Amino acid sequence: MVGKRREFSSNEILKGILEKDRLVLEYVYKHYFETVRKFVESHYGSSDDAWDVFQEGMLNVYDIAKKGNIEIKYSFQTFFVSICKNLWFLQIRNKNQLKKVTVDDLDLLGQDENELLANFRKNHIYRLFYKHYHSLGPDCQKLLKLAMSNKDGRLMAEELNLASSQSAYNKKRICIEKLIQLITTDSEYNISNDYEKL
Amino acid sequence: MKNYDKLYRYVHGELDESELWEFKKSLETDVELIKEYNEFMAMHQTIGQHDKFSLLNHLNMIHQENKKKGIQRFLADYRVVAAAASIILILAVGGLMISNYYGQQSNNQLYAAYFTHENSMFSLRSTGSNIEQPVIQGIQYYEMQNFDAAVEMFEKAPDNLLGKLYGGLSFMELNEFEKAKESFNFIIQHNDNLFIDQSEWYLGLCNLKTNHTKEAITIIEKIAKENSVYKTKAQKLLKELKN
Numbered sequence A: 001m002v003g004k005r006r007e008f009s010s011n012e013i014l015k016g017i018l019e020k021d022r023l024v025l026e027y028v029y030k031h032y033f034e035t036v037r038k039f040v041e042s043h044y045g046s047s048d049d050a051w052d053v054f055q056e057g058m059l060n061v062y063d064i065a066k067k068g069n070i071e072i073k074y075s076f077q078t079f080f081v082s083i084c085k086n087l088w089f090l091q092i093r094n095k096n097q098l099k100k101v102t103v104d105d106l107d108l109l110g111q112d113e114n115e116l117l118a119n120f121r122k123n124h125i126y127r128l129f130y131k132h133y134h135s136l137g138p139d140c141q142k143l144l145k146l147a148m149s150n151k152d153g154r155l156m157a158e159e160l161n162l163a164s165s166q167s168a169y170n171k172k173r174i175c176i177e178k179l180i181q182l183i184t185t186d187s188e189y190n191i192s193n194d195y196e197k198l
Numbered sequence B: 001m002k003n004y005d006k007l008y009r010y011v012h013g014e015l016d017e018s019e020l021w022e023f024k025k026s027l028e029t030d031v032e033l034i035k036e037y038n039e040f041m042a043m044h045q046t047i048g049q050h051d052k053f054s055l056l057n058h059l060n061m062i063h064q065e066n067k068k069k070g071i072q073r074f075l076a077d078y079r080v081v082a083a084a085a086s087i088i089l090i091l092a093v094g095g096l097m098i099s100n101y102y103g104q105q106s107n108n109q110l111y112a113a114y115f116t117h118e119n120s121m122f123s124l125r126s127t128g129s130n131i132e133q134p135v136i137q138g139i140q141y142y143e144m145q146n147f148d149a150a151v152e153m154f155e156k157a158p159d160n161l162l163g164k165l166y167g168g169l170s171f172m173e174l175n176e177f178e179k180a181k182e183s184f185n186f187i188i189q190h191n192d193n194l195f196i197d198q199s200e201w202y203l204g205l206c207n208l209k210t211n212h213t214k215e216a217i218t219i220i221e222k223i224a225k226e227n228s229v230y231k232t233k234a235q236k237l238l239k240e241l242k243n
Helices: A010-018 A022-041 A049-068 A076-092 A115-133 A138-148 A154-160 A166-183 A189-193 B004-013 B016-031 B030-045 B049-092 B096-114 B119-126 B131-144 B147-154 B163-174 B175-188 B196-209 B214-227 B230-241
Strands: none
Touching: A010 A022, A010 A076, A022 A049, A022 A076, A022 B049, A049 A115, A049 B049, A076 A115, A076 B230, A115 A166, A115 A189, A115 B030, A115 B049, A115 B119, A138 A154, A138 A166, A138 B030, A154 A166, A166 B004, A166 B230, B004 B016, B004 B030, B016 B030, B016 B230, B131 B147, B131 B163, B147 B163, B163 B175, B163 B196, B163 B214, B175 B196, B196 B214, B196 B230, B214 B230
């Protein structure tokens, strides 16, 4: 489409993230990823670290938008970049590259500190889940996708050409165990355990 | 996870009555089981969030597309440069304009590679606690990436060197390089402060960005020779500029 690129207000962005509107997601990526990348890179991180932080930032914004009744006092940029900065500070605080971060160093964005840290932790694990899901075999990926869509054992067995729903159930159990093992042995997993120790 | 089977069956309501009683009792006293239970529950909730999965799918798709576009742009640039080089060979006399254009591209790329957002934390620490109020506010705006508001605040304390430094950096973020240069020159001419290293480095980058390559090289050569924190970066940049 030719024409002036659309601008979005903060509320439109929140709504778009909640609805996973491709135009809004592209807008957020194009306008703010560079800022996050520059920030992370100027604080001992790499471009890949910045991408991880960006994804976690978006997951947190998604939760906030889902909760509703959110009033952003500043621009979306300020709001989002603050979340990403908090996330990065928390992630590097044990690497002796920065002074020990305490809760006073975080911009709480008007949220309860315990809730904020719990959400950060939850979404950090979610990103690890997403990362390791893709390292599972195709059958496990397919099965977990079906499980996420609440498909019953019979349907899962049909989709995967398994003999019975019991076979699907057993396979699902093995896949989840493998996934949990991958996540909990990831070096990034322990970072999230320290979030609540601020 | 040692207790995985038990936890899995517990969550799926498959433990019989005696197993359930035993499990709940252990959950009050067995530290390892408690830890694994918390981990398992966190994972169980995670896997259930299908909506977030599709959000990350969308984002990763966009990220991959942009990375691909970046490579394509790089290759396109490369083809333009190759074409320009051929023209230079053919039209040796008229090649000046083309070589200028090539120089401009390189300077922009080098600037993008070397300019990183400066964190205020370290400068604030070196300054101590005696900072004027508008400068503190300006730095807060700077950290919030609200560079217009930051500049407005720094202008309220025109002689404050910390304000001048972050004013200059804010101008750089706003692509107002001539104004940024004025700020950095002010600090350098003051000649007795903690921010000279930073000001020289960023002044060099501003000159690079505005295609004052000769001035950029002069100042970067100076940094590369001295004991500045930017020495290594300056040496590397110098090498790339002279290639």
